[in-house]
Amino acid sequence: MKVKGTVFKYGDNVDTDVIIPARYLNTSDPKELAAHCMEDIDTGFVSKVKTGDLIVGGKNFGCGSSREHAPIAIQASGVSCVIAESFARIFYRNAVNIGLPIVESPEAARAAAAGDTVSVDFTAGEIVNETKGETYRVPPFPEFMTKIIAAGGLVKALRAEENR
Amino acid sequence: MGMTMTQKILAAHAGLETVVPGQLIEADLDIVLGNDVTTPVAINVFEEIGKQNVFDKSKVVIVPDHFSPNKDIQSATQCRRCRTFAAEKGIENYFELGEMGIEHALLPEKGLVTAGDLVIGADSHTCTYGALGAFSTGVGSTDMAAAMAGGKCWFKVPSAMLFRLHGKLNTYVSGKDLILHIIGKIGVDGALYKSMEFGGDGVASLTMDDRFTIANMAIEAGAKNGIFPVDEKTLEYIGAHSKKPYRVFEADADAVYDEVFDIDLSTIEQTVAFPHLPENTRTVEGLPEIKIDQVVIGSCTNGRIQDLRQAAEILKGRRVKKGVRLIVFPATQAIYLQAINEGLIQTFVEAGAAVSTPTCGPCLGGHMGILAAGERAVATTNRNFVGRMGHPESEVYLASPYVAAASAVLGRIAGTKEVLK
Ligand code: SF4
Numbered sequence: 328m329k330v331k332g333t334v335f336k337y338g339d340n341v342d343t344d345v346i347i348p349a350r351y352l353n354t355s356d357p358k359e360l361a362a363h364c365m366e367d368i369d370t371g372f373v374s375k376v377k378t379g380d381l382i383v384g385g386k387n388f389g390c391g392s393s394r395e396h397a398p399i400a401i402q403a404s405g406v407s408c409v410i411a412e413s414f415a416r417i418f419y420r421n422a423v424n425i426g427l428p429i430v431e432s433p434e435a436a437r438a439a440a441a442g443d444t445v446s447v448d449f450t451a452g453e454i455v456n457e458t459k460g461e462t463y464r465v466p467p468f469p470e471f472m473t474k475i476i477a478a479g480g481l482v483k484a485l486r487a488e489e490n491r
Numbered sequence: 492m493g494m495t496m497t498q499k500i501l502a503a504h505a506g507l508e509t510v511v512p513g514q515l516i517e518a519d520l521d522i523v524l525g526n527d528v529t530t531p532v533a534i535n536v537f538e539e540i541g542k543q544n545v546f547d548k549s550k551v552v553i554v555p556d557h558f559s560p561n562k563d564i565q566s567a568t569q570c571r572r573c574r575t576f577a578a579e580k581g582i583e584n585y586f587e588l589g590e591m592g593i594e595h596a597l598l599p600e601k602g603l604v605t606a607g608d609l610v611i612g613a614d615s616h617t618c619t620y621g622a623l624g625a626f627s628t629g630v631g632s633t634d635m636a637a638a639m640a641g642g643k644c645w646f647k648v649p650s651a652m653l654f655r656l657h658g659k660l661n662t663y664v665s666g667k668d669l670i671l672h673i674i675g676k677i678g679v680d681g682a683l684y685k686s687m688e689f690g691g692d693g694v695a696s697l698t699m700d701d702r703f704t705i706a707n708m709a710i711e712a713g714a715k716n717g718i719f720p721v722d723e724k725t726l727e728y729i730g731a732h733s734k735k736p737y738r739v740f741e742a743d744a745d746a747v748y749d750e751v752f753d754i755d756l757s758t759i760e761q762t763v764a765f766p767h768l769p770e771n772t773r774t775v776e777g778l779p780e781i782k783i784d785q786v787v788i789g790s791c792t793n794g795r796i797q798d799l800r801q802a803a804e805i806l807k808g809r810r811v812k813k814g815v816r817l818i819v820f821p822a823t824q825a826i827y828l829q830a831i832n833e834g835l836i837q838t839f840v841e842a843g844a845a846v847s848t849p850t851c852g853p854c855l856g857g858h859m860g861i862l863a864a865g866e867r868a869v870a871t872t873n874r875n876f877v878g879r880m881g882h883p884e885s886e887v888y889l890a891s892p893y894v895a896a897a898s899a900v901l902g903r904i905a906g907t908k909e910v911l912k
Contacts, residue, residue, distance in 0.1 A: 340679055340768060344876040348883075349855040353558055353565035355532045367883040387680035387713060391876060392855075393615040395532055395631035416684050416715055417615055421631035481633050482539045 328473060330407035330428065331446035332379035334439050335365075335372060339385035341411075343418065346389065346397040355396060357403035364400040378405035381447070383439045385411065389418025398422040408447050410454065412436045423472060426480035430454065435463040449473065493743030495651040496718050497686040500626040500740050504609040512650035520550065521625075522604055523638040524612030526594055526851075527555035529631070531572045533613055536636035545580050546642035552584040552603060553577050554594040557851040562858040592823025592849045595619040595707060595791035600823055602733025606721045607740055611635070611644050616791050616873065618709045622702035623729065624721035624739065629710060649715045651686040652677075653748040656693030658756045663907045665801065666701030667793055667871065667891035670708045671762040673754070675772030682714035685749065688742065689719045693756045699728045700797035707792045708873050711769040761906045763869075764889035767877045775894060775906035785868040786817045786899040787880070788892055789847075790854040793871035794822030796829050798892040803835040805896035805910055806842040812902030817844040818853060818860045844899075856880045862887075869898040 345367045347360055354360065365372040382401060388411035389397060398421050401409065409422065412433040422429045428449060435454040439445060443458040452467035468476065478484035494502065494509060502510045504518035525533055530553050545551045553573050558566035577585035584603060591597060595616050598604045604620045610627035611617065613635035620627035630644065638644050654673065660666075674681070687709045689702075697705070702719050709717025719725070721739045729737055763778070765771040788794075788802050799821060811817045819839050821827040827849060830836050839846050853860030854872040862868055862881030868888065870880065875887035888904055897910040 342874075342876045344856075344874070344879050348878050349528075349557075349857055350861075350881075352528045352855075352857075353563060353569060355535070355569075367878040387683065390679060390713060391615065391874060393613055393617075393629040393631055394528065395613075395633060396528075399532075413680065413683060415680075415713060417629050417631060420634060424631060424633035481637065482536050485540070 328449045328477065329446060330379060331444070332381050332407055333377070334441055334443045334445050335376065335380060335382050336439060336441040337368065337382065337384045340387045340390055341384045342391035343389060343394050343397040344391055347394065347400040352394065352396055357399050360396050360400035361403035364404045373404065376404050376406065379407045380405060381445055382406050382409045383411065383436050384409065385436060386413050388414050390415035393417045395421045395425060398425050398427045402427040410436050410439070423475055424481040426476050426478065428476050430465055432463055432465045492747055493745035495686060495688055495746045495748070496720065496740050496742040497626055497651060497688065497716060498648055500607060500609060501646060501648055510648045512648050514648045515645060516648060517643050517645050518609055520611060520638055520642055520644055521608040522550055522552055522610040523635060524552045524594060524598065524610065524614065524617060525635050526557050526614055527559055527566070527570050527573055528557045529613035529635060531569045532632035533635040533639065534572060534576050536633050537639055540636060540640050542640040545582065545639045548581045549583045550642070551582050551639055552598060553582060554586050554591055554597060555588070556591060556593050557855065558857050559588055559850060560848065590824060592826070593791045593794060593851055596795055596822035596826065599623060599703070600732060600825055602735060605729050605733045605735045605737040606725060607738030611638055615710045616707050618714065618716050619703055619707040619791060621706035621709065621716050621718035622699060624719060624725055626716055626718065628716045649684055649686045650749050651688045652682055653751045654687060654689050655691035655751060655753045656689060656756055657691050657753065658693050659696040660756045660759060663893050664759050664761060665891045665893060666697060666704040668762045669756065669759050670705045671764050671769065671772050671889060672759050674708065674712045674769050675762070677712055679711060679768055679770045680713040682709065682712040685714055687712065687714045687717040689717070694720060695722060696756065698797055699724055700795045703795065704792055708769070711873055761891065761894050763894060763904060764875055766875050766886040766888065769873070769875060769889060775904065778904055781904040782867065783815060783869050783898060783903060784866040785860065785862060786815060786895050787853050787860060787868060787870040787872060788895050789820030789822060790872040791822060792873040793892050794820060794826065796826050798871065799826070799830050799835050802892040802896040803838040805893060805900065805907060807838050809842060809900050809910070811843040811899045815899055815902050817899045818847060819844050820847040820852060821849055823849050853880060869895050869904060871895050
């Protein structure tokens with residue numbers, strides 16, 4: 328499993344209130360949520376993001392509320408992967424559960440700049456920053472996680488399992 | 492190797508003798524909670540899972556508190572989704588407007604959570620129930636759905652940090668000041684993935700309301716849970732609210748902690764967290780003049796009776812500074828009624844405050860007190876992220892009810908000393 332795209336870079340403690348502000352939580356429609364993704368810290372994100380692009384954050388990415396709307400908004404805006412130095416635990420759980428790949432790599436996160444082209448190979452456990460010509464090793468996804476991500480989320484994975 | 496209090500509760504619910512940090516376990520749940528923002532998403536997932544019934548009708552709790560009373564048509568639709576689902580599935584603990592409250596104040600009050608329980612909630616402040624000696628933590632909607640279906644959830648066993656409290660807090664200093672102080676010290680990711688366990692002789696001096704406030708904000712340090720040992724005060728609270736059987740777990744004497752902090756409670760001062768992170772703490776003493784537009788007293792952090800009493804003590808016979816808006820929202824209907832009976836609501840109204848029905852409303856910038864660009868608020872809530880209470884260019888300063896009330900009177904951020912002198 329591999330993804331590749333352009334980096335949108337943010338700092339430490341990107342919280343769920345800026346990923347998707349609470350004023351938009353009166354809906355759970357992924358498209359509507361995506362239309363307001365990141366708008367409180369980056370008004371240009373929604374208009375510039377293309378399918379396959381990556382978000383790179385610093386420490387404690389996704390801290391704050393337990394709203395699953397946050398990874399849903401990121402996923403629905405076309406982002407293929409989030410790389411960060413570290414993730415808040417509820418966000419991490421939620422991202423995996425909905426099938427949004429996320430990877431913890433302090434080195435890759437610190438080195439990446441906005442606009443860099445980065446690819447991630449989840450099975451091999453490798454992040455390549457093509458712009459900088461650098462490669463970083465990360466632990467490959469365990470099998471259960473690959474299954475969940477490939478199926479598009481925990482529930483779809485469970486159902487696929489049952490139907491086999 | 493000895494186990495922490497959290498590890499013991501997890502082991503017991505997973506049917507294991509012992510667990511070690513990092514171990515993945517599947518555990519039985521005593522309560523599964525959701526609100527009007529997270530439950531509709533969980534219902535979609537529950538339907539996708541395709542199960543007819545929830546695992547136990549008495550163990551699922553749904554509280555429409557975020558956008559209720561319904562803020563607009565979309566929120567009305569979300570609340571209806573919760574209501575219909577609860578009715579269809581026969582969920583016993585669905586709390587309609589008029590009998591509800593903010594979920595994390597409501598569940599302990601209704602006796603739904605007790606010592607030794609294992610609770611997950613699709614709301615990050617589910618960690619509040621650690622005050623009762625329970626393990627409770629926030630999850631997302633997919634986890635909530637899977638839990639409603641099967642009554643189980645997987646966990647990675649956390650390691651822990653121990654906060655050993657000594658002595659007693661000074662007058663006009665509260666649990667809020669203590670937890671803000673701790674977050675200021677260890678940072679918003681200082682306890683990432685870990686348990687924050689409280690202990691020491693100082694615990695006895697903390698009221699239950701203080702403990703709820705402290706456990707509530709464990710998530711603001713990134714923790715998986717916060718937990719207090721069970722003592723006489725806990726048992727008294729449980730006895731007054733719950734008929735459920737409880738179980739007291741104690742950390743082993745040789746439990747292993749990643750770090751131990753010793754805190755002398757008498758050294759804690761009135762503390763404020765500046766925008767835009769709960770870790771940006773300063774003591775109120777010697778602050779420059781910071782003019783404010785709004786003060787919010789309430790939420791699952793500080794909307795309990797002790798909080799209202801403390802705010803009223805400062806506001807009694809005084810008035811909110813002209814040009815400042817004070818909003819008070821008691822956390823539950825029972826607290827609201829008690830505040831009426833004690834004359835606190837009269838004090839608030841006479842001081843010039845707007846008093847609201849229980850709701851999350853302003854706390855998450857939902858409704859009932861949104862800030863415009865450039866406006867500043869002092870709030871007894873738990874988060875001051877960018878845009879948390881409204882416009883992305885507004886600011887929220889977190890404080891205790893004492894400090895919030897004093898600030899409302901003076902129209903700028905101030906400690907109680909300045910009002911009481
Ligand atoms: S009062 Fe605020 S923090 Fe507490 S549950 Fe409601 S929105 Fe969340």
